[in-house]
Amino acid sequence: MFVLELTYTDDVARADALMDAHIAWLDAQYAAGVFIASGRKNPRDGGVILAVGDDRAQIEKIAAADPFSVDGVCTYRITEFYATKTAPELAPFREQLPS
Template sequence: MFVLELTYTAPVERVDPLLEAHVAWLDEQYEAGVFIASGRKNPRDGGIILAVGDDRAQIEKITAADPFVTGEVCAYRVTEFIATKTAPELERFRQQLAG
């Protein structure tokens, strides 16, 4: 599982015109089963996305296609973790430690 932290690198006035395209990109990733939660940070200086996948390179490729990235208004920090414990509703995303 991955925590994707977006940090705006430009003023919100440059971010807002790209918001509709960003939301469409989010919707595509939800439909593909990659994203399971997302939202703005408070204060509004970026956002957080929870993503599932086995391949960090695939996740980084997905984040590179975000209109916020291609529009040069945000940067991503990708943190991979092993979700060994979850709420019952997220049981299908539980992972086992190797070895």
């Protein structure tokens, strides 16, 4: 599993101008089964996305396609972790530690 932390590198007004395109990009990743949660940070200096996938390169490629990334509005910090314990509703996403 991956935590994608977005940090705005430009004025929030620029992010707002790209928000519809960003939301369409989010929706496509939810439909593809890659994203399982997302939202704004508080204070509003970016956002956080929880993503599932086996390949960090794939997640990096997806993040690079975000309209916020394409237009230089944010940077991404991607952290991979093993979701060995979850709420019951997230049980399908539980992972085993590698051997």
